[in-house]
Structures are given as structure tokens and as C-alpha cells.
Amino acid sequence: xxxxxxxxxxxxxxxxxxxxxxxxxxxxxxxxxxxxxxxxxxxxxxxxxxxxxxxxxxxxxxxxxxxxxxxxxxxxxxxxxxxxxxxxxxxxxxxxxxxxxxxxxxxxxxxxxxxxxxxxxxxxxxxxxxxxxxxxxxxxxxxxxxxxxxxxxxxxxxxxxxxxxxxxxxxxxxxxxxxxxxxxxxxxxxxxxxxxxxxxxxxxxxxxxxxxxxxxxxxxxxxxxxxxxxxxxxxxxxxxxxxxxxxxxxxxxxxxxxxxxxxxxxxxxxxxxxxxxxxxxxxxxxxxxxxxxxxxxxxxxxxxxxxxxxxxxxxxxxxx
Amino acid sequence: xxxxxxxxxxxxxxxxxxxxxxxxxxxxxxxxxxxxxxxxxxxxxxxxxxxxxxxxxxxxxxxxxxxxxxxxxxxxxxxxxxxxxxxxxxxxxxxxxxxxxxxxxxxxxxxxxxxxxxxxxxxxxxxxxxxxxxxxxxxxxxxxxxxxxxxxxxxxxxxxxxxxxxxxxxxxxxxxxxxxxxxxxxxxxxxxxxxxxxxxxxxxxxxxxxxxxxxxxxxxxxxxxxxxxxxxxxxxxxxxxxxxxxxxxxxxxxxxxxxxxxxxxxxxxxxxxxxxxxxxxxxxxxxxxxxxxxxxxxxxxxxxxxxxxxxxxxxxxxxxxxxxxxxxxxxxxxxxxxxxxxxxxxxxxxxxxxxxxxxxxxxxxxxxxxxxxxxxxxxxxxxxxxxxxxxxxxxxxxxxxxxxxxxxxxxxxxxxxxxxxxxxxxxxxxxxxxxxxxxxxxxxxxxxxxxxxxxxxxxxxxxxxxxxxxxxxxxxxxxxxxxxxxxxxxxxxxxxxxxx
Numbered sequence: 144x145x146x147x148x149x150x151x152x153x154x155x156x157x158x159x160x161x162x163x164x165x166x167x168x169x170x171x172x173x174x175x176x177x178x179x180x181x182x183x184x185x186x187x188x189x190x191x192x193x194x195x196x197x198x199x200x201x202x203x204x205x206x207x208x209x210x211x212x213x214x215x216x217x218x219x220x221x222x223x224x225x226x227x228x229x230x231x232x233x234x235x236x237x238x239x240x241x242x243x244x245x246x247x248x249x250x251x252x253x254x255x256x257x258x259x260x261x262x263x264x265x266x267x268x269x270x271x272x273x274x275x276x277x278x279x280x281x282x283x284x285x286x287x288x289x290x291x292x293x294x295x296x297x298x299x300x301x302x303x304x305x306x307x308x309x310x311x312x313x314x315x316x317x318x319x320x321x322x323x324x325x326x327x328x329x330x331x332x333x334x335x336x337x338x339x340x341x342x343x344x345x346x347x348x349x350x351x352x353x354x355x356x357x358x359x360x361x362x363x364x365x366x367x368x369x370x371x372x373x374x375x376x377x378x379x380x381x382x383x384x385x386x387x388x389x390x391x392x393x394x395x396x397x398x399x400x401x402x403x404x405x406x407x408x409x410x411x412x413x414x415x416x417x418x419x420x421x422x423x424x425x426x427x428x429x430x431x432x433x434x435x436x437x438x439x440x441x442x443x444x445x446x447x448x449x450x451x452x453x454x455x456x457x458x459x460x461x462x463x
Numbered sequence: 464x465x466x467x468x469x470x471x472x473x474x475x476x477x478x479x480x481x482x483x484x485x486x487x488x489x490x491x492x493x494x495x496x497x498x499x500x501x502x503x504x505x506x507x508x509x510x511x512x513x514x515x516x517x518x519x520x521x522x523x524x525x526x527x528x529x530x531x532x533x534x535x536x537x538x539x540x541x542x543x544x545x546x547x548x549x550x551x552x553x554x555x556x557x558x559x560x561x562x563x564x565x566x567x568x569x570x571x572x573x574x575x576x577x578x579x580x581x582x583x584x585x586x587x588x589x590x591x592x593x594x595x596x597x598x599x600x601x602x603x604x605x606x607x608x609x610x611x612x613x614x615x616x617x618x619x620x621x622x623x624x625x626x627x628x629x630x631x632x633x634x635x636x637x638x639x640x641x642x643x644x645x646x647x648x649x650x651x652x653x654x655x656x657x658x659x660x661x662x663x664x665x666x667x668x669x670x671x672x673x674x675x676x677x678x679x680x681x682x683x684x685x686x687x688x689x690x691x692x693x694x695x696x697x698x699x700x701x702x703x704x705x706x707x708x709x710x711x712x713x714x715x716x717x718x719x720x721x722x723x724x725x726x727x728x729x730x731x732x733x734x735x736x737x738x739x740x741x742x743x744x745x746x747x748x749x750x751x752x753x754x755x756x757x758x759x760x761x762x763x764x765x766x767x768x769x770x771x772x773x774x775x776x777x778x779x780x781x782x783x784x785x786x787x788x789x790x791x792x793x794x795x796x797x798x799x800x801x802x803x804x805x806x807x808x809x810x811x812x813x814x815x816x817x818x819x820x821x822x823x824x825x826x827x828x829x830x831x832x833x834x835x836x837x838x839x840x841x842x843x844x845x846x847x848x849x850x851x852x853x854x855x856x857x858x859x860x861x862x863x864x865x866x867x868x869x870x871x872x873x874x875x876x877x878x879x880x881x882x883x884x885x886x887x888x889x890x891x892x893x894x895x896x897x898x899x900x901x902x903x904x905x906x907x908x909x910x911x912x913x914x915x916x917x918x919x920x921x922x923x924x925x926x927x928x929x930x931x932x933x934x935x936x937x938x939x940x941x942x943x944x945x946x947x948x949x950x951x952x953x954x955x956x957x958x959x960x961x962x963x
Contacts, residue, residue: 180509180871181506181509181510181512181795182505182508182509182512182794182795182798183798186509187512187798187802190512190513193513194513194516207513208872209871209872210871210872211665211871212661212662212664212665212871212873213647213661213662213664213665214664216661216664217661217662217873220661245647245652246647246654246661246664248661291922291923292922294919294920294922299647299649299652300648300649300650300651300652301652323919323922325916325919325920326649326650327649327912327916328649328912331731331781331785331786331787331788331789331794331797332731334785334786334787335603335731335781335785335787336916338603338785338787339603339604339605339606340604341606341607341920342920350801350806353806353808354786354806354807354808354809354810354811355785355786355808355809357808357810358808358809358810360809427804428802428803428804429801429802429804430801430804461651461652
């Protein structure tokens with residue numbers, strides 16, 4: 144009587160041991176690290192990926208866990224230590240590239256395996272509805288005349304908003320070190336500062352200002368996209384003569400030291416996810432712009448973006 | 464009239480059996496996470512977001528609102544019973560509430576907290592219903608310099624209010640301010656006092672400090688004295704309800720707490736903490752029983768508890784009308800709106816009126832449910848105190864550790880927790896009040912940010928603090944609060960010596 148359960152247990156153990164072999168490179172048991180607290184952009188992206196991968200039967204099961212801290216660089220260090228783990232992914236983005244440099248992180252993105260860029264959001268420059276500045280040219284002229292007197296509100300120092308103002312300063316002929324950038328810790332404080340006429344202009348992702356722009360309480364005078372976006376009636380900075388293309392993008396990377404076939408399996412799973420209707424639906428409801436880029440193209444993009452970020456942060460004076 | 468009509472339509476949405484069920488789930492969950500230290504409504508809603516993606520938006524928001532209000536009710540329970548606040552907004556409640564519990568009046572303290580929360584929550588929700596857009600427009604106009612002045616007011620009143628001597632209160636406050644400095648500076652992006660540890664770059668989470676100083680410190684203190692005073696088992700008296708005198712002493716603090724809490728909730732970066740501090744100070748000044756303060760005065764529980772619930776309603780004003788989150792939970796709620804492709808703001812009432820009014824109606828219902836849930840529970844919770852202390856405090860240690868670990872999943876935080884526990888024990892042992900330190904940790908970074916933002920906006924001109932009328936007014940009050948008491952005391956002393 145006692146032998147039967149033992150045999151069952153043995154065969155079960157064998158089955159589980161053999162399972163990864165039998166399903167070769169189709170993925171099982173994926174874990175996604177969101178290097179931030181629950182509720183933020185990286186967390187939402189991770190959970191959206193989890194939902195679609197499971198619903199479309201691309202990977203099962205998928206687990207999301209959070210490793211918050213230091214602009215994602217604590218998660219990055221953990222990912223680096225998980226060398227060779229082909230069942231682990233981490234969400235990241237432009238903000239992490241900035242944090243690596245401002246925090247002097249020991250691990251940077253050249254040490255991990257790039258998988259794909261997924262989504263992004265373009266930045267808008269807004270002024271209060273009663274502001275005398277009708278377009279970017281008006282604002283730039285006032286700014287050039289008095290760099291310290293024109294205050295810009297945005298997110299934390301060294302983040303995407305700060306980078307955009309730095310790029311704008313250079314394009315407008317203002318010394319980036321002299322500009323008056325007022326950082327807020329997020330949570331809508333930027334919006335409050337602009338609505339309360341406490342600053343000349345505000346910078347954030349389009350979504351953060353959308354409701355106020357549509358209600359006519361804020362005027363959007365420029366978007367950081369390469370061309371006009373459908374459904375967003377805002378002129379680009381580029382068409383006004385400021386050569387800027389900056390998206391607050393989010394992507395996904397894997398630990399270093401995974402095999403070429405493991406990387407291929409991960410890229411393939413995300414390619415399929417991107418092609419699915421479920422993913423497209425999520426992009427529409429969340430207002431995320433599709434910026435999908437995978438494989439070797441993303442490898443190159445990551446390097447270029449790291450260099451560009453370093454340049455901007457140097458100009459602003461945040462990195463030596 | 465228009466609002467009233469919409470509100471009735473909202474009640475039709477919220478009173479369906481299914482939505483009532485979600486409201487009940489929400490308030491129950493909320494009360495639970497409010498009771499557990501470290502786990503707050505913000506984290507709970509964030510973790511529930513992906514799960515609720517399949518629910519209709521109205522039901523999901525009704526549940527979230529229940530969690531939000533429930534957390535505010537539940538936070539007071541552990542404060543009162545165990546001197547270990549579950550949320551930052553119930554730190555002040557621990558001061559008098561725990562003293563009441565030690566005198567055997569736990570049930571009355573829990574009852575005044577629950578009824579006060581109900582009164583404040585209901586009045587706050589009414590203000591939200593009828594005056595939201597107007598209040599929101601005023602709230603965003605409050606400049607950073609005035610917010611800085613308000614925090615100075617909180618600092619001054621708080622250090623004078625606590626502990627045996629103002630000097631001990633000030634030392635404790637500065638310990639907290641120093642802890643608050645750790646981490647990346649928001650304005651310059653440079654890191655301070657990080658000791659080369661990346662874990663410290665984001666600063667020290669105030670929840671770790673709160674739980675360390677209160678829960679762990681208290682546990683260590685009790686453990687060291689366990690052999691000395693074996694016999695002092697807390698008696699429970701007075702039953703579940705409040706006496707006639709308790710009612711008489713509670714209703715005014717409830718209303719005053721509401722008046723303080725609601726506007727602070729609506730101000731960006733206002734928060735639920737400052738009004739609880741101010742309410743406590745106010746009640747201490749106005750009370751007819753000053754001798755009871757510090758020994759368990761019911762006014763000191765009723766006022767702050769009403770203030771924190773009213774601020775919870777206040778927070779919803781800018782969130783719904785402007786899309787402006789003014790607290791951590793509100794930021795997560797904003798993310799929840801976005802998950803459904805909704806954008807809170809001036810147009811939300813037009814485009815999704817049924818959702819918004821259903822949500823507001825559910826707040827009234829949630830408040831009633833919370834009262835019905837918490838009032839009968841008060842005597843049952845109070846029985847927790849009958850658990851032998853070694854078991855009780857072992858349980859607190861377990862929940863505290865799990866709560867702190869769940870913040871960042873970081874073992875480093877547990878070392879910090881132990882460190883603050885020892886600090887909290889030391890402060891108790893040598894008679895330093897713990898609360899000013901916590902206030903320093905919470906408000907110090909905000910004060911610094913508002914001060915520097917004000918200067919950035921004036922391009923470095925310090926006269927902004929004198930030119931801005933509201934700022935100047937509050938700063939004069941601060942100066943008077945600092946100067947007047949010693950002057951008056953000196954005069955009284957002179958008169959006393961001159962009299963005979």
C-alpha cells in the first residue's frame with residue numbers, strides 16, 4: 144500500500160524534471176521584475192505583459208515581482224547577479240538610463256541582455272491658459288532674454304522632463320546651466336504649479352496634462368514627437384524649429400550570460416505578444432504609444448540612447 | 464440642485480446588490496490593512512489593480528473607495544490598543560488613545576475614533592458633493608511659500624506640545640529631520656548621507672521609522688520591564704459605548720477636526736498628518752480638562768481621528784475635479800482611472816458622470832458600513848489587550864517585520880527597522896517623546912522642498928516669504944507661538960514674586 148504513493152511521487156518528480164527538456168525553447172515559468180513600487184509605470188507595464196502573455200498562451204505561468212529603489216538601479220544590480228537565468232525579465236526605460244548615471248550605479252545596461260522596446264509616451268510643454276506665450280517661439284524668446292526668470296516645472300532632477308528642458312535650452316540658445324528648472328516629486332504637483340500660475344511652463348508626459356488641455360485650462364505649445372500624433376492636436380517642437388525627438392520609452396531586458404537560443408525564445412514571445420489584439424487593446428485604453436523595437440535594432444538603440452542621455456545630463460550639470 | 468439630482472442617480476448605481484457587495488469587500492479589506500502596520504491602502508489598491516481589470520469600472524472604484532476610507536478607520540485601532548500606529552495619519556491617536564486604553568477605557572477610545580471618523584467622513588463627503596470644483600480651484604492657488612509656513616507652524620506647535628520639556632521635544636524633532644535628509648536631493652539630484660548604499664538613495668521610508676520607533680521600541684521597552692511589573696493586567700471597563708460625558712467631550716473636537724482635515728486634504732502636498740497634529744494641539748489648548756492630557760484625554764483621540772478622515776475626503780476633491788493626486792493613495796487611484804482609459808479632471812463629471820456620482824454615493828454608504836463594522840468590533844478588539852504580553856508582543860514583532868519587508872522586499876530595511884527599534888527603546892528609556900521625531904521624518908523633506916521651490920520661483924529672492932500675504936500671516940503666527948509663551952510665563956512669574 145505504501146509503495147503506490149512513492150511511485151506516484153517518483154513519476155511526478157521525473158515528469159517535472161523532464162518537462163523543461165520536452166518543451167525545448169517554448170517558455171515556461173517566466174518571472175518579470177518591475178524595478179519600482181506597485182502602481183508606477185514600470186509596474187503597470189510588467190503587469191500588462193503578464194496579462195497578455197498568459198491570455199494568449201504564449202508563456203505560462205508569468206509572475207511579476209517588485210524591487211523598488213534608486214531609479215530602478217537596485218533591481219538592475221539584482222538582474223546582473225541572476226547571470227544566465229533565461230526565465231527572468233526586467234522592465235526598464237529611459238529613466239533608468241538617467242538614474243544609472245546620476246546614481247553612479249556599478250552596473251549599467253551594457254552588462255545585460257536587451258530584449259525589446261515596447262511603449263513610450265511623448266512629452267508636452269504646457270503654459271497656463273492665461274499665459275502670454277502662444278507658442279514655443281514666444282516662450283523661447285522670453286527665456287533667452289531672462290533665463291532665470293522663466294521657471295519650468297517638471298519631475299525629479301535628471302528625469303525625462305528635466306532632459307527635455309535641457310534639450311530645449313540648447314536648441315533655444317539658452318545656457319542649460321542657467322535655466323530655472325523646478326523639480327517636483329511627481330504626484331500631480333507639476334500640474335498644480337502650472338494651474339496655480341506659479342511657474343511659466345510645465346513639462347510632463349502628455350497623459351498627465353491631457354484632461355486639462357482638453358478642458359482649456361492649459362495650452363500645449365509643443366510635443367517632443369518626430370511628427371504629429373493622431374488624436375493629439377499639438378504642434379511638434381520639431382516643426383517649430385527645435386530639433387528634438389524625445390520619448391519616455393519603456394522596454395524589457397534579460398540577465399547577462401543567457402544563451403543565444405534563450406534570448407531568441409524571449410524575443411519571439413514578445414514579438415508574438417506585440418502582434419496580438421489583446422496587446423493593441425491595452426495600448427489604446429492606456430494611451431501608450433507603440434514604440435516596438437526588438438532584437439539587434441534594440442541593442443543598437445540602447446547604446447545610442449545611453450550616450451545621448453549622458454550628453455544631456457552633462458549639459459545640465461548633473462553628471463561630470 | 465443639480466448635484467443633488469446627480470447624487471440620487473449615483474445612489475441608484477451604488478445601491479445595486481453587487482456594488483453593495485464590492486463596497487463591503489472594500490471596507491472590510493480596508494479596515495484590515497489599516498490595522499496591520501506597514502501595509503496601507505495605497506499598497507493594497509496597487510496590488511489589486513491587475514486583479515480588478517476585468518471588473519466594471521464603477522464596481523472597482525466603489526471597492527477602492529471602501530479600502531481607502533476603511534484604512535483610515537482601521538489605522539486607529541492598533542494605535543489605541545498597542546501604541547503601534549498602523550498608518551502615519553494615526554500617530555497622534557496613539558498619544559492619548561493608548562493612555563486611555565491603559566486606563567481600561569480602550570472601548571470608549573475606539574468608539575470615539577469610529578464615530579468621529581464617521582461624522583468627519585460624512586461631512587467631508589458632503590463638501591465633496593456640493594463644493595468640489597470651487598474648493599479645488601482655491602487649493603491649487605496656495606503657493607509653496609505658504610505651505611512651508613504651515614509646516615513651520617506644525618513644527619513649532621508640536622515641539623512645544625510633547626514631552627516633559629520643549630528641549631526634549633526639539634531634540635526629538637531634529638533627530639527626525641536628520642533622518643529625513645538621507646537620500647537623493649530632489650532639487651539637485653545629488654545624494655546625501657547614503658553611506659555608499661544604493662538602498663539609501665531613495666531615503667528612508669517613514670513607515671520603517673514609524674514601526675521601528677513605535678512598535679519595535681515599545682516591544683523592547685515592555686520586554687525589559689516584564690519582570691518588574693508582572694501584575695499590571697489592563698482592566699476593561701465602561702463597556703462598548705461612550706458615556707454621556709464622553710459624548711459631550713467628543714462632539715466639538717469631531718467638528719473642529721473635520722474643519723482642519725478637509726482643506727488640508729485638498730491642498731497639493733497637504734496630507735493627512737499636519738491636520739492631525741494641529742487638531743491635537745488645538746484640543747489641548749481648548750480643553751476643560753487639561754490635567755487629563757498626556758494621561759488619556761478623549762478629546763485628543765476624537766479631534767485627530769476626525770481630522771484624518773476628513774482629509775481623506777478632501778483628497779478626493781482635487782483628484783476628481785483636477786486629476787491632481789495629493790496623497791500616495793490618490794496617486795494609485797489615478798493610476799486605476801488610467802487603467803480604464805479614464806482621465807480624472809474637469810471633464811470627468813461630464814464624460815463619466817454615472818461613474819463619479821456612483822463613487823461619491825458609495826462613499827456615504829461605505830461610511831455607514833464602516834461605522835456598523837467598527838462599533839460592535841470595538842469591545843472585541845479591546846479584548847486583544849487580555850492576551851498575555853509575551854504572546855501579544857511576539858505577534859506585533861512578526862506583523863511589523865512582515866509589514867516592513869513587504870515595502871521594498873529588502874532585507875536591508877529589516878536592519879534599519881532593528882536600528883530604529885533600538886533608538887525608540889533608548890528614547891523611551893530616557894524620556895524623550897517619539898512623536899516629534901516621526902513628524903520630522905514625514906514633514907522635514909516636504910518643508911525643505913517647499914522652501915526651495917518658493918525660492919526657485921522667486922529666482923532666489925527671500926522677500927517672497929514676507930510679500931506673499933498668506934505666508935507672512937502664518938509666519939507671524941509661528942513667531943508669536945514661539946515668543947509669547949515664555950514671555951507670558953516670565954510675566955506671571957514676576958507677578959507671583961511681586962504679589963506677596
